[in-house]
Amino acid sequence: MSLIIAPSMLSADFANLSDDIRMVNESQADWFHLDVMDGLFVPNISYGFPVIKAIASLAEKPLDAHLMIVDPDRYIDRFAEVGVSWLSVHFEACTHLHRTIQHIKSSGMKAGVAINPHTPVSSLEEIVPFCDYILVMSVNPGFGGQSFIPTTVKKVAKLSGMIERLNPDCIIEVDGGINEANIASLAAAGAKAFVAGNSVFSADDPAAMIAKLRNQYL
Numbered sequence: 001m002s003l004i005i006a007p008s009m010l011s012a013d014f015a016n017l018s019d020d021i022r023m024v025n026e027s028q029a030d031w032f033h034l035d036v037m038d039g040l041f042v043p044n045i046s047y048g049f050p051v052i053k054a055i056a057s058l059a060e061k062p063l064d065a066h067l068m069i070v071d072p073d074r075y076i077d078r079f080a081e082v083g084v085s086w087l088s089v090h091f092e093a094c095t096h097l098h099r100t101i102q103h104i105k106s107s108g109m110k111a112g113v114a115i116n117p118h119t120p121v122s123s124l125e126e127i128v129p130f131c132d133y134i135l136v137m138s139v140n141p142g143f144g145g146q147s148f149i150p151t152t153v154k155k156v157a158k159l160s161g162m163i164e165r166l167n168p169d170c171i172i173e174v175d176g177g178i179n180e181a182n183i184a185s186l187a188a189a190g191a192k193a194f195v196a197g198n199s200v201f202s203a204d205d206p207a208a209m210i211a212k213l214r215n216q217y218l
C-alpha cells in the first residue's frame with residue numbers, strides 16, 4: 001500500500017511558486033496541502049484566497065486545505081468555489097463542529113477534523129462517525145520546519161482503533177515534522193496520508209524525496 005503524500009506549500013518558494021507547483025504536479029505526490037492561518041487561532045498568518053486561486057489554476061492534483069482559523073464556517077463555501085476538495089477545520093476552533101462538518105460535506109468536499117497535540121483522541125468519539133478524515137497534528141500548528149512530537153505514534157494507534165470501531169472508511173492524516181525517519185512507524189500505527197513541508201522542499205531533490213516518503217511503507 002503506497003501512502004498519500006501531501007507536500008505543504010507553506011514551505012514552497014513563493015517567489016517562484018509556479019516552479020514548485022510544477023514539481024509537485026510531475027512528482028508522485030497525491031495532494032497539495034494548503035495551510036491557512038489567521039494570526040488568531042495560531043500565532044502566524046500564511047496566505048488566503050488569491051494565492052489559493054493561483055495554486056488551483058496550475059495544480060493537477062487535489063487540494064487539501066487545513067484551516068488554522070477561528071470560526072471557519074464563514075469561509076467554507078468559498079473554499080469549495082476555488083476548487084478545494086479536502087477541507088479540515090480544527091476541533092479546538094469550532095463550537096458547533098458537527099454542523100461545520102455537515103456544511104463542508106454539503107458543499108461537495110471531504111470533511112476533516114484536525115486536532116492539536118494536546119487534544120485527546122477520546123474527544124473525537126462523537127464526531128469520527130461523520131468525518132472523512134482526521135488530521136493529527138504532530139507539531140503545534142503555526143509554522144513549518146518544527147520537530148516531530150514522538151508521542152504522536154501512540155496517539156495515531158489509539159485513533160486507528162477508534163476509527164476501526166466507529167468509521168473504518170475514515171482516513172488518518174498526520175501533519176508536522178514528517179520525514180523518512182518517522183513516516184513508516186506512523187503508517188504502521190494506521191496513518192494513511194502525510195503532510196510534508198520542510199523535508200520535501202529543503203531536499204536536494206524534492207521529487208525524489210516525495211517518492212521516497214510515499215514508498216517507505218510498501
Ligand code: DX5
Pocket residue numbers: 008010011033035066139140141142143144145146175176177178195196197198199
Ligand atoms: C503547521 C502546518 C504544516 C506545516 C508542515 O502548522 O499545518 O502543514 O506546513 O510543515 P513541516 O513538514 O515542515 O513540519
Ligand code: ZN
Pocket residue numbers: 008033034035066175195
Ligand atoms: Zn497543515
